[in-house]
Amino acid sequence: MREAQQNTLLLEASDGILAARAADGDVDAFEVLARRYGPLMRVFAAKLLGSDVESDDVVQEAFLTAWRQLDRLAEPRAVKSWLMRMVTNKAIDRMRVRKQHDDIDDYEPPARSSDNPERIIEMRMQLQALSTALTNLPDEQRQAWVLKELGGSSYGEIAETLGLPASTVRGLLVRARKTLMHEMEEWR
Template sequence: MTDDDPLGRAEDSTLVVRAADGDVPSFAVLARRHGPLMRVYAEQMLGSNVESDDVVQESFLTGWRRLSDLDTPAHFRPWMMQIVTRKAIDRLRRRRHHDDIDGYERPADPAQSPERIVEARLQLDAMWAALDRLPADQRRCWLLRETAGYSYQEISEALELPVSTVRGLLARARQFLLREMEAWR
């Protein structure tokens, strides 16, 4: 695709309308435009490159199939981020029940001590456990803000909540997580 390609310059809403009518190149532009953010977000949630690629691919397939369900074409990115979030959470839930630690452990980097690796893993586990104890809306707001870099307005649109509610949910989530992670300071 060149710089003077009209699809590359088109707004998301235009591309979504075209893709909903079956225009595959328009959907491909959307995937190239938003895929990197979704991959980073999924990788942060899952802690795995391989799984994040799978989650993003599954999310785009779901998005393609359900594109006609999107009421506001301009909200494509938040809508897709919701799909990625749900798919990543589903992966985490499946992993929790079937995880074989030996199958996922990578060899230790010689520059890092085993003690530091264990400590970081325990801290991460404690963080995920604390996130699991958050109410769902607070957890979603925190993940979108802290890992995907969403603004309050974008979170508001993605979760269909007023901005003031998003601010309150984030404040409560941060207070809770600070208390829960106090021992790791």
């Protein structure tokens, strides 16, 4: 009975209390945090990566890293944004690795019977140009762009995830969009 009551108290505890307890080695507190934010992290990683399988791996890596580094978390109440920033970084790392190993020529988008081969080749070239343009963006601009355009995050969420002021995020997105528009001009 006492254990059930303690579990109920943990479920109702604030993020700050759970993070502080987990930093002290309380596995049950960490498990509550994982259950509380794991689904959000998984959906977010899936949007960034475009893969449910990879998103599970990224979230698991983020939680393993979080468990090891919880004692370094300066503000336990900010554990949600800290976890989201961690999953973002892990997803971006995964995209970098994928970029080094995947050949864009191997990607074949599903073709409708009305699509002709020229259109398919044009789409491939366009995707390759976008991929190259994104790769050439500075890291913070690329991260902000991916979070906004692929992840659907708000400016505030991006600022929290990247640990930057919202005004900086706006500037990063303006520069990223301007660069991408310039780089993709011939595809308009």
